[in-house]
Amino acid sequence: DTAVSQTPKYLVTQMGNDKSIKCEQNLGHDTMYWYKQDSKKFLKIMFSYNNKELIINETVPNRFSPKSPDKAHLNLHINSLELGDSAVYFCASSQWTSGGETQYFGPGTRLLVL
């Protein structure tokens, strides 16, 4: 009954490799996000999708390519991994209501590039 889930939880890989992180939400939300949290714990948005359409792309290198096969899934593929890509990547989803918009976060994927 997990609301927002991510796989894998941990990912250790070599520089230059290509890897994917998957995210699924079972909340029926229209909007999904990818965030990056760096070593200083600063959390910054990378991408946002609404009903499978890209809404936000925050000057992220084009080695990062999100894909939303349907409203409940938002995957993140990273090509040619670099040391600086090491971080925790969080997926989130949200829905607007009369009370505003609350984002629900997944548990994070801890990526370490060696």
Place this chain on the structure above:
Amino acid sequence: KQEVTQIPAALSVPEGENLVLNCSFTDSAIYNLQWFRQDPGKGLTSLLLIQSSQREQTSGRLNASLDKSSGRSTLYIAASQPGDSATYLCAVRNTDKLIFGTGTRLQVFP
């Protein structure tokens, strides 16, 4: 460009104290402000959401206030408990995205 700052960066207090965490933002044109909690190795949990037209929100021992004109929000935690130990993040919504603060790492010791 919106910038969100949180003070203090870290706080360590004995159990039972009342706490105030501060959040400031540079652009007052926000839709709402949200306070989150992040436990070590975990994702974020939303605590309180304040719309731009509201002054405060309360949930249990938590009370968040918003002064949009001065670009400030505070999170008040009453009668703190060891289970409150976590990092607290505030985030403001500008048009289409959340912009997060730097976080306050709170430790409540017995």
